[in-house]
Amino acid sequence: MALYRDQQLKIYNSLTGQKEVFKPINEGHVGMYVCGPTVYSNVHLGNCRTFMSFDMIFRYLKHLEYKVRYVRNITDAGHLEDDDAGEGEDKIAKKARLEQIEPMEVVQRYTVDFHNILQKFNLLPPSIEPTATGHIIEQIEIIKEILEKGFAYETNGSVYFDVLTFNKSHEYGKLSGRKLEDMISNTRELTAQDEKRNPQDFALWKKAEPQHIMRWPSPWGDGFPGWHLECTAMSTKYLGETFDIHGGGMDLKFPHHECEIAQSEASTGQSPVRYWLHANMLTMNGKKMSKSTGNNILPNEIFSGENDQLSKPFSPAVVRFFMMQAHYTSILDLSDEALLASEKGYQRLMDAIGLMDSLVTGKTSDLNIQDWRKRCYDAMNDDFNSPVLIAVLFEGVKYINQLREGKASLTEEDLNVLKKTMNDFVFDILGLESQAQDxxxxxxxxxxxxxxxxxxxxxxxxxxxxxxxxxxxxxxxxxxxxxxxxxxxxxxxx
RNA sequence: GGCAUCGUGGCCGAGUGGCUAGGCACAGCUCUGCAAAAGCUUGUACAGCGGUUCGAAUCCGCUCGAUGCCUCCA
The missing domain is CATH 1.10.10 (Arc Repressor Mutant, subunit A)
Incomplete structure (x- = not known):
């Protein structure tokens, strides 16, 4: 019998603001979509945190013996830096122009970087990793649907989603807790040349200016897809019109995920996602890490120690442990002091695990291993509470050390449970790696x-x-x- | 300005009505040739003010502060 039947997993659903018992649409199967990176520059540590959080979630679901299809996209079509202006340049094209290379060379370079870094952090590859440019046809089909249903309009070769019309029959803003009226009263005047009917409308398809390199033919002329559409197209294609889990960074909640909901509801009539999960930001010096502001640190700068923020290099496993010590929905601040503390804790954990095989068994057990094991599961079942799990695992460390000193005793059966549980949670679920040498x-x-x-x-x-x-x-x-x-x-x- | 989240002991970071989170650092003890490691013990923290309650870090209100989103971002 599959393990998930014994465990009641609860997940905090951003859509309802509540912890809910997780029940997949098809028993035993989980469909999970996570918004991946736009590959126009090196992935920074803040990006990594989100993917690491969902990797931990993926791992736990798999551990519970769900069959998980995990889809994480690569955004390889640049999107305009300023959607409203129409004049904006997309980021990938800009990078290509600056470096005098093809846009697809930019995409290739940073996709490779992304994979390399995630591998160092011991992330499992997703089941499917689709690209935006590989799904232009699917995106065009969705736009046609939305136009047919009357929730979009074409202007001058571009297609925009009609938020006001949509809101008459649906609820735009339900994910982010916004009210359309408030948004309208808070927006500035439309710029004179704007093609949109309302500032809240967003692009489904943008007409390509002659100098725009990344362009595809469509019923509305040459252009490129709007930046919310690819996720709708790819999640629908691989996971269905309604699927279980959609994840992403907190900063994507609005407008990106809100627009995804609108697009799906407009085209299929169904809400696309059962459980919305949002991973919180990694900050440095109290401010969000961000590509555009430059307040970020690259993983390789941490591994090498070549940076202004840290006193020494830290291994990927230590960084991962540091991140797992905070709940994925909490803001976490990176600092040298915090990493140093994590490094010591990590070392203590690994030292204890290294001792496990040399422990001797006794005739009786004076530690309640079954209860301890249950508390490990309880922690993870409570919205993937990895910091509480780590606290319980440190009790396991204490047990191991007591056994080693002969101050406690375990039967062979209990010792095996202890070993298996430590290995399952530390390596398979948290994804930590012992720094085993060759x-x-x-x-x-x-x-x-x-x-x-x-x-x-x-x-x-x-x-x-x-x-x-x-x-x-x-x-x-x-x-x-x-x-x-x-x-x-x-x-x-x- | 609007919407939202958060403010926990020296640091990081869980916890949401009553019972020790945990890690790091610090102190004492045990062990040790001395150490280290490990074990044991100690820390009475919840931004401020007011309210609800037998009882609040936990619920409600206000104040102050921080952050995020409202424009591309994980």
Whole structure:
């Protein structure tokens, strides 16, 4: 029997503002769509946080033995920097012009970067990773539908979604908690040459100016799709007209996701998504990381330590652990101090896990492992509460250390539950990686260190503390720490 | 200006009506040749003011502060 039947997962749904019991449309199957990046520059750490959060969610759903189809798109069609002006240049085209390369070279370069970085952070690839430019036909079809239903109009080769008309029969703004009347009263005057009937209207199709490189033929002439449309087209194509989970960054809630809802409801008559999930922002110096403002840090700058914000390099796993220590719906602020604290905690966790295989079993158990295991699931079932999970996992760390010191005892059965649970949650679900070195090298290294430990013990036995301390201190300087315990000396490499 | 979210001990960060979150740092003890590691113990924090309640960090109101969205952004 599948694990999900034993677990009651609750998810905070942005649409209703409440935690709801998760029930997929088709039992045992989950369709999940997450808005991916626009590939016109290097992915920064803030972007990574969102994808990492949904990776953790993907992993947990899979762990619960759901069959998950996870679709995460690549936006490879540039969108106008200023939608209203009509004169704006799209970001990919701009980058291509600045670097004197083809737009698709820009796309390729940053798609590769995106994949490389996510791999370093140990993200699983999605089931499908569709591109916007690969779905122009699907987007055009949706525009036709919306036009037919009377929720859009064509002006001068462009097609706009008619928000006011839509709002008469539907509720525009229900996701972001906005009221159309408020939005109207708050907007400035239309610019004189604007093609839109109302400022709230948004583009489904934009006519391409002659100099615009990325262009496709359509019933309305050469142009390119509006920036909300691709997600509607691709999510519908691969997940159906209504699917289970739609995720993305908080900054996409309005207008992007609001427009997606409008587009789907206008074309199919159905609300597209059951559960809307929004991951919160990563900040630095108290401000949102953002490509356009420059307040961001690139993952490679963290891994190398070459940046102004941090005192030292941090490994991808430590950064991931740091992020998992905050709930995905909370704002998280990046700082050197916080990363240093996480690094130590991460190390303690990994050291304990490394000890698991050497633990001995007893006849009785004086730790309630089943209850502990249940609390791990409870944490994740409560809207993927990874920080609470980590708190419970640190109880597991305490258990392991107590067992190692002989201060507690577990039966073989319980010990196996402890090991499996730690491995499941730390590696499979949180997606942390032990920084295992090349196994051939690490095997030899561990032989060498064992030899040194033996020599040190001999020195200690003969009270030659000068020698024993020298071994200990010099290894420590190399990042190899010796730990004396009841059962002998072990070591950890940092 | 409008809409929304948030303000927790030295730092990070959970928690939403009564019961220890957790991590890092700090202190004491145990262990140790000395350390480190680990274990044990201690910290009475919830922006301010007022209200509801037997009881509020948790609910309500106001004030102050921060952030996000309202234009491309994860």
């Amino acid at each position: 196994s051939a090298i690490s095997e030899k290294l561990s032989g060498v260190v064992s030899l040194l430990i033996q020599m040190r013990n001999e020195a200690r036995a003969s009270k030659d503390f000068a020698t024993s301390d020298k071994i200990r201190d010099e290894l420590s300087a190399m990042g190899i720490q010796l730990m004396d315990g009841k059962e002998g000396t072990t070591f950890s490499i940092s």
